[in-house]
Amino acid sequence: MKTKVILISTLVVFSSFSVAYALNSTLLSRSDKQREVELEQCYKNDPENILVTIDSNFFTKKDSKDSKEKKVLNFFKKNIDIKSVSLAFDDEYSESLKNTFAVNTGEYVTKKLEKIVEKIQKIKSVKMAGVNRCFLPEAIPNDPLYKNQYHHEKINSVQAWDINTGSDSVVIAILDPYGVQEGHEDLIDNVWINEGEIPSDGIDNDGNGYVDDIHGWDFMFNDNGDYGMLQTKYHGTQVAGLAAAKGNNAIGVTGVCQSCKIMALTVKNTRQMIPSFKYAVDNGAKIIEMSFGAYGADPYTNLAVNDAYNSGLLMIASAGNDNTDDLHYPSDCNHVMSIAFTDTDDQSDEYTNYGTGVDMSAPGQYLLSTFIDGVKGVKYVPISGTSAAAPLVAGAAGLLWSEYPGLSSDEVYNILKYSAKKIDTIKPIGTGMLDAYAALNSNGKVPAPFAIIESPWNGNTIPFGENVDLIGSAVGSSYKIEYQREDETQWHSLANMQGQVMEGQLTILSAYLLNQGYNYILRLTVSADNNGQIITDSHEVKILVQ
Numbered sequence: 001m002k003t004k005v006i007l008i009s010t011l012v013v014f015s016s017f018s019v020a021y022a023l024n025s026t027l028l029s030r031s032d033k034q035r036e037v038e039l040e041q042c043y044k045n046d047p048e049n050i051l052v053t054i055d056s057n058f059f060t061k062k063d064s065k066d067s068k069e070k071k072v073l074n075f076f077k078k079n080i081d082i083k084s085v086s087l088a089f090d091d092e093y094s095e096s097l098k099n100t101f102a103v104n105t106g107e108y109v110t111k112k113l114e115k116i117v118e119k120i121q122k123i124k125s126v127k128m129a130g131v132n133r134c135f136l137p138e139a140i141p142n143d144p145l146y147k148n149q150y151h152h153e154k155i156n157s158v159q160a161w162d163i164n165t166g167s168d169s170v171v172i173a174i175l176d177p178y179g180v181q182e183g184h185e186d187l188i189d190n191v192w193i194n195e196g197e198i199p200s201d202g203i204d205n206d207g208n209g210y211v212d213d214i215h216g217w218d219f220m221f222n223d224n225g226d227y228g229m230l231q232t233k234y235h236g237t238q239v240a241g242l243a244a245a246k247g248n249n250a251i252g253v254t255g256v257c258q259s260c261k262i263m264a265l266t267v268k269n270t271r272q273m274i275p276s277f278k279y280a281v282d283n284g285a286k287i288i289e290m291s292f293g294a295y296g297a298d299p300y301t302n303l304a305v306n307d308a309y310n311s312g313l314l315m316i317a318s319a320g321n322d323n324t325d326d327l328h329y330p331s332d333c334n335h336v337m338s339i340a341f342t343d344t345d346d347q348s349d350e351y352t353n354y355g356t357g358v359d360m361s362a363p364g365q366y367l368l369s370t371f372i373d374g375v376k377g378v379k380y381v382p383i384s385g386t387s388a389a390a391p392l393v394a395g396a397a398g399l400l401w402s403e404y405p406g407l408s409s410d411e412v413y414n415i416l417k418y419s420a421k422k423i424d425t426i427k428p429i430g431t432g433m434l435d436a437y438a439a440l441n442s443n444g445k446v447p448a449p450f451a452i453i454e455s456p457w458n459g460n461t462i463p464f465g466e467n468v469d470l471i472g473s474a475v476g477s478s479y480k481i482e483y484q485r486e487d488e489t490q491w492h493s494l495a496n497m498q499g500q501v502m503e504g505q506l507t508i509l510s511a512y513l514l515n516q517g518y519n520y521i522l523r524l525t526v527s528a529d530n531n532g533q534i535i536t537d538s539h540e541v542k543i544l545v546q
């Protein structure tokens with residue numbers, strides 16, 4: 001169901017002192033055409049842009065890497081015009097990714113790539129196939145006038161820091177298409193250091209498969225990241241700073257987590273992301289933060305996410321800035337927290353993605369953060385978009401794990417999600433806005449009761465005569481749902497349920513209960529036992545039956 005969105009234009013006035021910064025970029029939320037142009041360029045840069053997993057029976061034990069690649073090339077050439085084939089991952093890498101090949105079809109347009117994948121999936125001996133999705137960063141650069149980290153006030157960082165400012169034992173892997181400037185003056189003290197590695201000796205001292213990987217790895221250039229072009233690292237540097245720029249050091253800004261460690265991993269597409277997840281797992285990261293995305297099914301991303309989830313990591317991703325509820329990866333993968341962004345008025349921003357795939361939101365308009373140092377002469381520049389919102393949640397996850405190291409990733413996910421501040425937004429963007437203090441003040445328990453109906457959303461129209469799924473969360477021991485015709489006073493019972501629902505179907509609203517042409521209010525009330533006392537939380541949405 002699509003929500004009708006009324007755009008609100010907002011005049012922003014910052015009250016604190018001003019320092020003018022100019023960001024030399026004209027990129028706004030992308031038009032479809034811009035997106036296709038950017039993607040086409042990206043696919044050209046790494047033309048092996050389809051991944052195919054072949055059944056093991058297709059090969060013999062004697063087959064070497066070379067002969068496998070040759071066999072696959074010849075096999076496909078019968079059906080599809082293919083330029084080259086290479087083994088995408090080492091065979092030892094993972095059982096499910098064994099015999100996965102990266103294929104260059106000479107095609108760079110997303111829709112055409114998807115068509116080729118469909119064709120490949122139908123071929124016998126093909127276990128799995130997908131586009132090697134190119135990721136685009138999800139920031140909306142702007143021309144800000146004021147230095148301001150006003151978001152800390154909105155998410156109650158200061159109160160949260162009274163409980164914990166962050167531990168250097170919590171490592172946040174920042175995955176970014178452009179990478180992080182590790183040497184930035186306000187990041188350097190929080191950059192993760194691989195203790196087992198001796199820098200610059202050309203030897204893989206810790207034997208993890210990566211030579212001189214001191215701070216992480218650049219999976220695009222396949223080096224330790226020291227050689228990537230600094231000019232391109234603005235996006236990851238800003239994202240990293242929002243999560244974990246060093247706090248209380250009398251320099252620059254502070255991340256939500258003041259002392260968490262930043263592991264910098266550069267990934268441009270699905271194929272690069274898969275080993276980067278494994279790197280994060282093997283080298284002790286707790287959180288994977290991803291401020292980028294792509295549209296369209298992506299079975300390989302799902303696999304990588306599942307592996308990292310099974311290893312206990314929490315993944316947090318930007319929901320996208322295209323004002324859509326279309327499927328978006330990695331944010332819509334199961335087990336990934338999808339983060340929308342709010343503007344300075346706590347309203348769902350006109351650009352932010354929305355819908356039941358979104359878990360929660362965080363501020364994302366003009367957030368001041370670290371910026372590539374020494375390129376444009378400025379070290380701190382604001383950033384906007386879901387790219388800015390997601391690292392705030394990652395920083396808060398870092399604080400939470402600093403205070404309660406025994407929590408599972410599911411617990412951290414749910415504590416953040418259900419301690420959010422409910423906000424009255426035009427578009428549905430999850431449970432509410434990040435509240436770092438409420439999360440830290442949870443005693444490490446998922447806050448209850450918590451009630452929210454996410455679909456239908458406030459202001460939605462539902463078709464007369466059709467059953468409607470009520471989707472949302474009822475966190476507690478029991479819940480009830482009632483409805484009322486707006487011009488009447490009586491509430492009618494729709495459902496009384498024991499137990500709880502997290503992000504799922506609350507009940508079905510029967511088509512025959514509601515009259516056509518009327519507004520109705522739906523009310524969800526959740527009860528929970530709080531030290532022997534029953535407390536409730538409720539949420540209402542108004543819908544029109546048409």
Ligand SMILES: [Ca+2]
Pocket residue numbers: 197204205206207208209210211212213
């Ligand atoms: Ca190494």
Ligand SMILES: [Ca+2]
Pocket residue numbers: 197198199200201202203204205211212213
């Ligand atoms: Ca070394």
Ligand SMILES: [Ca+2]
Pocket residue numbers: 186245246247248249250251252253254
């Ligand atoms: Ca600082």
Ligand SMILES: [Ca+2]
Pocket residue numbers: 331332333334335336337338357358359
């Ligand atoms: Ca999710």
